Amino acid sequence: MTVTPANPRTTAANPRTTTAKPRIQIFEVSTLYGAATLAAAIDAGRFGPAADVRRILLVSNNAAIPETALRMETMTGYDRIITRFDEVIDWNEAIQPHHPATWSPRTEEAPLWQRVFRTAWDLGDAPVELIVESIQVNPAKALAFVFAESTVQVYADGLMSYGPTREELPQSIACRIGRLLHLDLVPGLRPLLLSEYGVEPELVPDDAFRGVLAEIAEAAEGDRTLAEAVAAEPTALLLGQYLAALDILTADEEEELHIRMMRGAAAAGHTSVIFKPHPTAPARYSTALNEAAEEAGVRLTVLDGPLLAETFYERCRPRLVVGCFSTAMVTASVYYGVPIARVGTDTVLERLKPVENSNRVPLTVVDHIVPDLETGAGPAVPGAGPETLTPLVRAVGHCMQPKLYPLLRDETARFLDSHRGDADMARYFDAERLTQLSLPGGGGPAPRVGASSRLRRSLIRAGRG
Incomplete structure (x- = not known):
């Protein structure tokens, strides 16, 4: 198992300078957006001072085929984020050949696995605090089983925090959850997640998160892909989600959805548009969109580098962000004051199965508070939602x-x-x-x-x- 020093005070020659600390915090993360949320919470003092705790960032790649997916360490700004932690551990490597989304220890094996990880990560017998995402599923659930005596804190990095818990949690885990940290993406709306267990939500301060996003954007200085996108002087950004991967739409339907976004932006008067595809989207999406843009007389630039959409907001404030129900839409509105509009939510509402699908609440929220670009309604900065x-x-x-x-x-x-x-x-x-x-x-x-x-x-x- 590879343990990578992340903090300047922890050197390669002496990677264990912090093991004498009385407490250990393990932060499990699978996306850079989630890591940015954790960094903001740390900066805001939500996890106490760094002097008396050893912080480990446990990175998990949950893609269906991790070997072919974009790795977090290749994302722009990753090197800035990890300075908040003493070291970084690769969860995929720690449990190989198992997959992070499916592996969990058998009940009788959990104590053995804890000894394995404590030895490999040099945790000693120090108390461990777990800070995880999506506690209902692995790898967060697996970690909670392994470190069965550890306190648990959950953080949510998107709109799913407003929805219900995906399934009933074992009482042995539920009773240990202390709080839910989340971003204030929809002011006034209280998360439903984990509320049935009496878990109180706690906001990650807006200014702290905005500061981390600015730090990530600063790391993109000199990025050729971003520079080309900014040079195109775009006024609108289209967000792809790759809903075909979730079996919500077919690949052809999602391709058409992106074209509808572009046509809606063109009809609203935008002649220079950026398309940011989902990192796992097929290349042909961009090809079809290029052809449609040419027909509509729109200058289209594809931003397909390892960048957060928020980095583009920071560098080139668009006048419109269009998506289906992406969290990045709401981020544009809440943290940058950019007007947003939706396309295709009605279709997805009809297709979304089963009823328990966790995307239902994010979809409902966006559909309810964000204007539909195709109806002629102008984009808006929603702010607090309506009373309904x-x-x-x-x-x-x-x-x-x-x-x-x-x-x-x-x-x-x-x-x-x-x-x-x-x-x-x-x-x-x-x-x-x-x-x-x-x-x-x-x-x-x-x-x-x-x-x-x-x-x-x-x-x-x-x-x-």
């Missing part, structure tokens, strides 16, 4: 995970009942699921609002509610 946003998100969350959030049933029923006949609201909910749950909008009898929580829990456990 919080009850809508809570209702969608209950329908996604009724067993985890039975106490939201009554308010969900009231919300749905108050919006009967409202087609705009109805499209956020699956009619079949509403029928299964005997909620307004489904095909069953009207629910009796106000039933006792105990009865509701009994019905749900029996599979009847």
